Amino acid sequence: MKITVSSTENNLYQDSFAIEGGNFNKAGIVSTRIKSILKQMGLAAEVVRKCAIVCYESEINVVSYARKGVVNLTVNSETVLIEVVDEGPGIPNIDEAMQQGYSTADHKIREMGFGAGMGLHNIKSYSDEFHISSEVGKGARLLMTITINNIEKK
């Protein structure tokens, strides 16, 4: 099922951010930036937090497993859409990957405190809507929707 991002006219903000696979030094930079943007837009703290978390968990996944990826951020009056697309090995069994505790993390990733196998589950938990698809050998795509109740006017 093709999920389309809403049209440009309704969007308050739209931008894309590149993620470098394998670069743990830079991992999290995109999420920090996006959090800052959403905060400046005046979104409710809880909305910003949820967005930051789903973005961060996704970003770490891309850095951990893919060659590269991109985060497409779209904000309209009702929702924040965070789409993360990567180029990498993809996910052979999505149901399995979604299970809490399931992880393919290597030693290096675990030593950093990641790889507990909770990432995808956390992302889904924090999103109001969550879609995931993948093609083995090509990559994966995650689309998270977080609902904005009301935007605080500055």
Place this chain on the structure above:
Amino acid sequence: MNLETIVKELNLDVRCAPENLTNNVTGGYTGDLLSDVIANSREGYIWITRQVHQNIVAVASLKDHAGIILINSCQPTKETLEKANQEKIPIMVSDLPAFELTGKIYNLLGKKDYTKLF
């Protein structure tokens, strides 16, 4: 203090090896990085963790821990319980998060200088 007392005080759910609740507890260690726990925990300690896979039994056995307490109602896997029964290592479950559980147990056990061990 033995494990039984801690179980009673904190209302822990004992999942295996109940006959070993007589184990004496000499201290505690909270952590989830196995290499860290192996390096720094000591014999007789109660190990507080969220890790549920069977490797925790190997670690607890290696270090002669008094027992393992899982936090946040994390459930041990079937393999973990089987192994723990074999190795006679009690595994208990608490619904509390690590900080809270650790806080209570630390204060139950009373003051002890853990830094002298490093």
Place this chain on the structure above:
Amino acid sequence: MKLSEVKNILNADVIVGEEHLDLEVKTAFGADLMSDVLAFAKAGSLLLTGLTNSQVIRTANILDIAAIILVRGKKPSTETINLAKELKIPLLTTKYILFETAGRLYAKGIVGCLEKVENNSVLD
């Protein structure tokens, strides 16, 4: 209690954030696994951890964590320190292990935090 009191209770060294010692904290979260922190830690809480890589700072930023306490005398890398300075996150280090660090803070009134995720409880 203020962060300055936390510093005293833990005999901690302040690596980043001398200017933030007036911060009020009430809750703490201890973890070595980032996913746990991401799933459960509350904004404004203290994070007690043995992880010293710069991702801990990122996580703290994402979650609006008040301050990070590195336990067991762990020393953060220069990279970690610089990132903490850049993102203005207080970073302290204590010689006590996580078990004792949590114990001491708990005895003085700091409580744990458990924030359930709104839509689906991760404890299911």
